[in-house]
Amino acid sequence: MKDSTKIIFLLISLILISSCGKQITETKPIRKNVTETIFASGILVPEDQYNLTSISEGYIKKLNFKEGDIVTTNQLLAVVDNKQNVINAKKSVDLLAIAIANTNLNAPALKQAEVNLELAKQKLLQDQKQTERYKKLYKLNSVSKLEYENIILNLDNSKTNFLSLQENYKLLKQQADQELIIQQSHKKTNLALENYNKIKAIVGGKVYELKKELGDYIRKGDVIAVIGNPEKLYALLSVDESNISKVKLQQQVIIQLNTQLKKNYKGKVTEIYPAFDKQTQSFYCKIEFEDILNFKISGTQLQGNIIIENKNNTLVIPRNYLGYSNKVKLKGGDEIAVEIGFISNDWVEIIHGLDENTVIIADKTK
Structure with missing residues (x-):
């Protein structure tokens, strides 16, 4: 009997201890003028x-x-x-000087080609005179036809040789000019590399x-x-991918620096970057300050609330009354699922499932 009494007393004690740890609170949905915001963290970045x-x-x-x-x-x-860049720059200067010298009319290659061309010209003139003389002699039957034809052949060879040397001179001059252009380009490139x-x-x-x-x-x-x-610095905010579709250009933003948590700065969204950061699973937004920023250290951590919409006469409940899977407890113990809108730090918008007369409860730990 004594053992049974002890067991009953122990059970009653456990129930009392358990009930002392929690208290049931109740409330009803209310209508408020609320501001829907998106919270995002970020850093200060210099323009x-x-x-x-x-x-x-x-x-x-x-x-x-x-x-x-x-x-x-x-x-x-x-x-x-x-050092390689320095050496190449010096080499290109020297090679350019040689290229410039080779384009001079007195350059050895061009001079030699010019001499050969002049000799071929004199030979051509001499063969032309010789051909005219043999032509007259041939008409007078003073030379044979074979001798006359040989003289004509010599003249043709002289013409061919002269034209060939003339083209060779032009080619050498062209090659020298091309080399000059190449070395000028190399000099610019190598001097740039040295720079x-x-x-x-x-x-x-x-x-x-x-x-x-x-x-x-x-x-x-x-x-x-x-x-x-x-x-000039701006705030770079990291916005969750589930919320980025709500963010628009020119939306107002309230920013708090972690170094000045009691001060609010006003800003606005000026850019939404298209790239998605896989590591943070978020998008980035640029926020320009509208207030004068009196703390300008790059990398300073901050937090911002992007104002999405101001809603009037909106049905809301305290956030701690919303359970898992968007369910709330009714007075009496039943649970129902509700359709919700935005969620802030303190409030949850109720779109469907509750009205202002519904009493809901929540467990509150003492």
Whole structure:
């Protein structure tokens, strides 16, 4: 009997303990003027931000800036020790000088071709005179037909030789001119490659991040630094793929920096990037500030609420009254599924399933 009493007392104690941990609260749906928003996190990004990239390969032998510096357009920021580019540039200058000399009329090849052409011309003139003389002699029967035909053959050979040397001279001149053009192009290319050893700022701005140090070996395409506009920054928000279809250009956004959680900044959506980030399963939106931003550090984390729609006289319930699978508990213990609209941090829009007279309950842990 005593054992039975102990068991009953233990069960009653467990029920009391369990009931002390929870209390049932009840409410009814109400109508409110509410604002539908989409929450998104992001960071501050400088306007016109770009990566200062190496287009040469070698060791960094000069580094003329540090993080936080303000640099100007075309300012020399770093020098890469690429000796091959220097050697090629010097070689192209020397080859160009030779090419220029070869186009001169006194160049050895052209001079020799000109001499050969002049000799062929004199030979042609001499053979022409000889042919005229033999022609007269042949009419007087002073030379044989064979002798006359041989003289004519010599004249034809002289003409052919003269024309051939004339074309050869033109060809040599043309080749010399072509080589000059080629070497001029090589010089420009190699001087440009040598100039690639000097890394300059494409656009002026602030150095937000330095990724390489003096003496580092870099390859073509390596990022040396990140540069951007020091005065104008924007918010880059990551919007979930399920909500991106609701976001439109020019929508208002309320932004809070993690460094200034008590301050709200107004902004607006100015760009929705088409690329989808598979890693975060989200899209990116650019938000330009309408208020003056008094904290301008790139990479600062932030959160934004994109205002989608202001709704008047909307039926809502507190969010903690909505259960799994969009179900709510009625007073009496029954559960029903409801059709919902937007969900905010505090409220859930009820489209169908409840009215203002329906009493719903929720368990609230003490």
